[in-house]
Amino acid sequence: xNKCQREDHKASTHQTVTEEIRLKTGRKTIKITTTDAKLxxxxxxxxxxxxxxRVNFRTLIAGVLPHRPTSPNALAPVEIALGFLAGILAGADxxxxxxxxxxxxxxxxxxDVKRLASQSTLSRFLAGFDGQAKNLRTxxxxxxxxxxxxxxxxxxxxxxxxSTELLHEDGRQEGVKVGYTRSGLKPCLHPLLAVxxxxxLVAGFWLRAGNASSASNIIAFTLETLSLLPSHLRVRLxxxxxxxCQDDWLTLLETRHLPYIVVAKLNVKVQRLITRDTxxxxxxxxxxxxxxxxxxxxxxxxxxxxxxxxxxxxxGRRAGGKLLIECxxxxxxALVTSLPESVPPLEVWRDYNARAGMEGVIKELDYGFALxxxxxxxxxxxxxxxSLAVMTYNLTVLFLRHLxxxxxxxxxxxxxxxxAAAGILSHAQGTxxxxxxxxxxxxxxxxxxxxxxxxxxxxxxxxxQQPSPA
Numbered sequence: 001x002n003k004c005q006r007e008d009h010k011a012s013t014h015q016t017v018t019e020e021i022r023l024k025t026g027r028k029t030i031k032i033t034t035t036d037a038k039l040x041x042x043x044x045x046x047x048x049x050x051x052x053x054r055v056n057f058r059t060l061i062a063g064v065l066p067h068r069p070t071s072p073n074a075l076a077p078v079e080i081a082l083g084f085l086a087g088i089l090a091g092a093d094x095x096x097x098x099x100x101x102x103x104x105x106x107x108x109x110x111x112d113v114k115r116l117a118s119q120s121t122l123s124r125f126l127a128g129f130d131g132q133a134k135n136l137r138t139x140x141x142x143x144x145x146x147x148x149x150x151x152x153x154x155x156x157x158x159x160x161x162x163s164t165e166l167l168h169e170d171g172r173q174e175g176v177k178v179g180y181t182r183s184g185l186k187p188c189l190h191p192l193l194a195v196x197x198x199x200x201l202v203a204g205f206w207l208r209a210g211n212a213s214s215a216s217n218i219i220a221f222t223l224e225t226l227s228l229l230p231s232h233l234r235v236r237l238x239x240x241x242x243x244x245c246q247d248d249w250l251t252l253l254e255t256r257h258l259p260y261i262v263v264a265k266l267n268v269k270v271q272r273l274i275t276r277d278t279x280x281x282x283x284x285x286x287x288x289x290x291x292x293x294x295x296x297x298x299x300x301x302x303x304x305x306x307x308x309x310x311x312x313x314x315x316g317r318r319a320g321g322k323l324l325i326e327c328x329x330x331x332x333x334a335l336v337t338s339l340p341e342s343v344p345p346l347e348v349w350r351d352y353n354a355r356a357g358m359e360g361v362i363k364e365l366d367y368g369f370a371l372x373x374x375x376x377x378x379x380x381x382x383x384x385x386x387s388l389a390v391m392t393y394n395l396t397v398l399f400l401r402h403l404x405x406x407x408x409x410x411x412x413x414x415x416x417x418x419x420a421a422a423g424i425l426s427h428a429q430g431t432x433x434x435x436x437x438x439x440x441x442x443x444x445x446x447x448x449x450x451x452x453x454x455x456x457x458x459x460x461x462x463x464x465q466q467p468s469p470a
Contacts, residue, residue, distance in 0.1 A: 046106075047449060087099075214243025214244060368393070
């Protein structure tokens with residue numbers, strides 16, 4: 001494309017055009033020009049930020065950030081943080097792409113900030129998180145606030161723990177170490193997460209070096225997470241995979257009277273129980289048999305109830321478990337639980353299977369909120385960037401709950417239906433006006449969404465999750 005010609009000083013700043021480009025589509029020719037109108041591809045984010053303004057999130061995050069402005073003209077730390085959240089919400093996965101949004105004329109208006117930060121400003125902001133204490137003082141109140149927004153449940157919430165790996169093949173950043181991943185030994189980071197399953201809300205997030213084991217720091221992380229839970233929220237069950245089946249962690253849960261289901265490691269002793277000593281009973285579910293033993297691992301301080309399952313391996317049937325050479329044709333599982341014997345083995349297994357929602361949360365964080373891509377040179381800066389991205393995820397969860405959309409919606413769906421609506425900004429008589437590019441047929445739905453966001457008593461059943469087809 002040729003360089004745009006300098007505009008005439010008398011031309012309207014609202015409709016300035018440049019040299020035309022002619023696009024031939026075959027049957028017609030389309031003229032393409034540029035304009036100085038204040039257009040944005042992200043004006044639909046106004047719905048999300050209207051919700052955050054209502055819950056006074058700006059004041060909350062401003063009060064916990066450790067930074068102080070360096071000059072009167074510098075952006076306030078809270079403005080940098082809000083711009084970072086807006087970039088993640090728009091789909092940016094690197095600081096350079098977040099900074100690209102500083103050319104957007106609408107986002108600063110709806111965020112109520114001077115301007116969005118440049119890449120260098122974002123880098124300096126994240127570098128301000130230079131120690132564990134600063135990160136804890138910043139993000140502990142944010143996790144607690146998000147959890148406090150959830151209603152109590154008569155049955156309580158399931159608290160699921162897991163670790164994931166964030167691959168970084170270059171391996172030059174602090175904390176990026178060679179560790180075990182699904183792709184083999186790779187340079188990575190190895191975060192810890194805790195999720196309240198019924199709400200799909202992240203209750204805690206810690207970053208660890210890539211060579212950390214699954215259960216590394218799990219005791220401190222669990223105590224930290226439990227300390228954040230408000231009194232109205234009850235934990236009915238804790239669940240985790242075999243990487244967390246450690247005696248000291250199970251003992252902690254038992255002393256806290258927290259029921260748990262944790263996958264047992266299929267070591268030689270457990271495999272001997274499975275292959276020789278166990279009498280299998282029908283479960284009532286075709287192809288699945290169960291057994292129950294009181295098992296004490298050599299590394300445990302006491303014996304614990306262990307539920308064994310074997311699933312007949314058939315074509316087209318999906319079942320979890322491990323294949324043992326001694327017993328071809330079956331997949332095996334072992335679950336350690338503190339649930340009473342009145343809970344049948346099959347129910348223990350079904351309850352654990354509900355933990356699959358944790359994998360969905362991790363996948364959403366990876367693909368929707370750029371966790372594998374956000375990596376700074378310093379370890380604590382990386383943890384801060386990732387924590388802000390996870391907090392953005394939590395805010396979208398709370399936003400959906402406020403709308404009454406409790407069905408699973410990914411952020412890509414929100415971008416498609418709401419956030420990526422185009423808009424044009426104008427100022428008339430001292431009032432900023434954003435005109436959204438919404439099709440006429442969709443405007444009643446958008447009006448209802450706005451009423452729902454701004455109402456003190458939103459009717460959760462009043463608005464569908466998408467406009468009615470025209």
